[in-house]
Amino acid sequence: MATLSRFDTHEVFNQSPPYENIDLFASDGPLREAVAANGAAAEADALSDFGRQWGTADMLALGRRANENPPKLSTFDAKGFRRDTVEFHPAYHAFMAQSVAAGLHASTWTDTGKRAPAPAEVARAARFYMAAQIETGHLCPITMTRAALAPLAAAPALAARIVPKVVSRSYDAAFRPWSEKSGMTLGMGMTEKQGGTDVRANTTTATPVGDAYSLIGHKWFMSAPMSDAFLVLAQAPGGLTCFLVPRFRPDGSVNALRFQRLKDKLGNRSNASSEVEFTEAFAWRVGDEGAGIRTILQMVQLTRIDCAVASAGLMRMALAQAVHHCRHRNVFQKRLYDQPMMRGVLADMALDVEASVALVMRLARALDRAAGDPGEAAYARVMTPAAKFFICKLAPAFAYEAMECLGGNGYVEESMLPRLYREAPVNAIWEGSGNVMCLDVLRALKGDEEVAVIAALSQETGVDPKSFAVAGEADARALVEKLAIIASAAALKASAPPAVADAFVQGRLTKPRGALYGAAGIDAAITTTMLQRVLPE
Ligand SMILES: Cc1cc2nc3c(=O)[nH]c(=O)nc-3n(C[C@H](O)[C@H](O)[C@H](O)COP(=O)(O)OP(=O)(O)OC[C@H]3O[C@@H](n4cnc5c(N)ncnc54)[C@H](O)[C@@H]3O)c2cc1C
Numbered sequence: 001m002a003t004l005s006r007f008d009t010h011e012v013f014n015q016s017p018p019y020e021n022i023d024l025f026a027s028d029g030p031l032r033e034a035v036a037a038n039g040a041a042a043e044a045d046a047l048s049d050f051g052r053q054w055g056t057a058d059m060l061a062l063g064r065r066a067n068e069n070p071p072k073l074s075t076f077d078a079k080g081f082r083r084d085t086v087e088f089h090p091a092y093h094a095f096m097a098q099s100v101a102a103g104l105h106a107s108t109w110t111d112t113g114k115r116a117p118a119p120a121e122v123a124r125a126a127r128f129y130m131a132a133q134i135e136t137g138h139l140c141p142i143t144m145t146r147a148a149l150a151p152l153a154a155a156p157a158l159a160a161r162i163v164p165k166v167v168s169r170s171y172d173a174a175f176r177p178w179s180e181k182s183g184m185t186l187g188m189g190m191t192e193k194q195g196g197t198d199v200r201a202n203t204t205t206a207t208p209v210g211d212a213y214s215l216i217g218h219k220w221f222m223s224a225p226m227s228d229a230f231l232v233l234a235q236a237p238g239g240l241t242c243f244l245v246p247r248f249r250p251d252g253s254v255n256a257l258r259f260q261r262l263k264d265k266l267g268n269r270s271n272a273s274s275e276v277e278f279t280e281a282f283a284w285r286v287g288d289e290g291a292g293i294r295t296i297l298q299m300v301q302l303t304r305i306d307c308a309v310a311s312a313g314l315m316r317m318a319l320a321q322a323v324h325h326c327r328h329r330n331v332f333q334k335r336l337y338d339q340p341m342m343r344g345v346l347a348d349m350a351l352d353v354e355a356s357v358a359l360v361m362r363l364a365r366a367l368d369r370a371a372g373d374p375g376e377a378a379y380a381r382v383m384t385p386a387a388k389f390f391i392c393k394l395a396p397a398f399a400y401e402a403m404e405c406l407g408g409n410g411y412v413e414e415s416m417l418p419r420l421y422r423e424a425p426v427n428a429i430w431e432g433s434g435n436v437m438c439l440d441v442l443r444a445l446k447g448d449e450e451v452a453v454i455a456a457l458s459q460e461t462g463v464d465p466k467s468f469a470v471a472g473e474a475d476a477r478a479l480v481e482k483l484a485i486i487a488s489a490a491a492l493k494a495s496a497p498p499a500v501a502d503a504f505v506q507g508r509l510t511k512p513r514g515a516l517y518g519a520a521g522i523d524a525a526i527t528t529t530m531l532q533r534v535l536p537e
Contacts, residue, residue: 016328019321020060024130025051028316029533030354030496034361035126037495039368040119047126050102054134060416063135066091066270067419073262073274084259085175086226086272093173095138095270100171100183104128105145113149113163118368125309125364129357132313136423137270139310141185141224147302148186148231151242151295154287158244162229177248178228187227188299189219189245189276196221197436199233199240199293204278206234206241213243213285215278225259225274231286231296238289242296249282256281267422300431301384305363307427308387311395312356318402318420319353322346323534325406336405337531345405345518347527350534351504352398354496355488356391362491363387378449382441383487389437390484392428399424401517438476441483445470454483460493461486461509485509499526500533
């Protein structure tokens with residue numbers, strides 16, 4: 001009798017094929033429509049090239065490897081000399097090289113550091129959204145680099161030297177002075193032990209030395225420590241001030257940044273986040289002494305938008321994985337995809353992805369037009385914190401529900417869902433946590449133009465603008481959630497088919513939202529439309 005090998009006991013069937021080798025743009029109806037509705041229709045072919053390149057099986061495997069092999073801090077060399085360097089897996093460097101080559105770190109700026117013309121923001125946001133579906137850790141230095149050019153405008157002479165290195169499409173990971181490199185990346189250090197949100201509590205000091213400064217103190221969180229320079233807040237004689245701290249001093253010696261530890265994080269594992277001390281670190285001033293918060297806020301506005309875009313991208317990937325799996329898995333002689341309750345869950349989730357992508361692309365359009373249009377500038381001002389608050393807070397529960405659609409396979413690392421789930425909360429926490437975003441919306445609503453934005457959105461969606469009257473901070477979350485929902489509804493009306501926009505208004509505005517997915521009661525025909533829009537069958 002033949003001996004059975006342990007692989008001969010059964011056939012494998014009723015499992016979904018891998019979700020890979022996809023065009024992340026062409027397969028995504030809501031994204032294509034939102035891009036077109038916000039002025040970037042002409043970019044479709046280029047975005048499809050990007051979507052194909054990033055959706056390959058190789059890129060998905062690279063994303064897994066970058067996160068299975070987290071960076072390591074090398075504090076000292078073999079002889080006891082300080083090194084203060086971080087080693088990353090080649091997969092991380094591969095992502096950095098691809099994102100820089102595609103301009104995710106700088107395509108919204110010209111070679112001279114001016115804002116690139118429309119639709120640069122929408123086109124970049126679409127790429128960022130697709131990249132976030134594959135690997136989000138490396139997007140931390142990518143978003144910081146693009147955002148850092150905004151405050152650098154306050155130091156024109158410095159910016160004139162640095163901008164050409166930043167906008168270069170060459171990723172140069174060498175540990176060398178930035179002036180000798182073919183490209184550079186930038187990070188940011190604001191958060192200290194005693195206060196992150198409350199940066200006025202920063203204790204790091206900056207003492208003038210000639211035409212530069214010497215920094216003594218620490219940062220409790222400073223991500224992407226191998227960046228070539230960091231925008232850092234410190235207390236100068238004239239108050240809290242923004243500085244640029246390079247890894248190497250102008251004389252070519254290594255600057256005094258002492259990395260104490262890398263954070264052991266829930267997710268975001270391909271990216272390094274350090275604790276650092278400045279022991280008389282060399283720094284250039286950016287902006288006036290005392291103007292630190294105003295200066296660095298220009299950077300944070302941009303990274304906040306990217307948090308919302310990245311969370312929308314994470315949700316999109318989780319939903320696509322769920323729909324794909326349910327189409328290939330049978331239970332009780334019927335596809336999961338055809339089980340009425342599963343269709344209700346998937347369509348309800350699709351509402352949130354439809355709304356999120358429509359809103360972030362509308363927001364990117366506002367950035368594209370803000371310089372020449374005060375109404376669009378006001379939209380960007382009020383909707384940036386609102387979108388970051390709402391979308392980033394949706395993502396963790398969303399990723400969990402998508403995971404469950406894959407059953408036990410969804411709980412296992414190879415499925416990618418665990419990584420998406422662990423990644424999701426960070427976008428809500430960093431760059432200003434949820435409550436802080438809501439307080440920022442309240443601040444924005446002191447401006448007449450910003451109030452006019454709410455009035456227009458209310459009118460468009462049939463909501464009483466008086467319902468946005470602010471009684472106090474305790475009401476801010478409810479107000480901002482509602483604001484994000486009406487802005488999403490308005491954005492959907494402009495980009496999606498009316499049936500989808502109506503389903504969103506019904507499921508999120510007219511009826512109270514259920515605590516769990518699957519309770520939106522979406523009409524069967526619209527459910528079919530929406531699921532085809534997620535991924536055409
Ligand atoms: C992985 C990771 C990487 C990071 N990288 C960086 C980096 O590169 N550079 C950097 O500078 N920072 C970085 N941070 C820090 C991050 O920006 C801060 O953790 C965040 O801004 C919150 O600050 P905090 O931790 O001091 O919390 P706190 O300021 O103590 O806030 C705690 C909570 O209180 C809430 N809160 C604050 N004020 C109010 C209020 N007035 N009313 C009601 N609620 C309030 C907040 O919303 C938050 O939920 C990183 C954080 C993480 C997790």
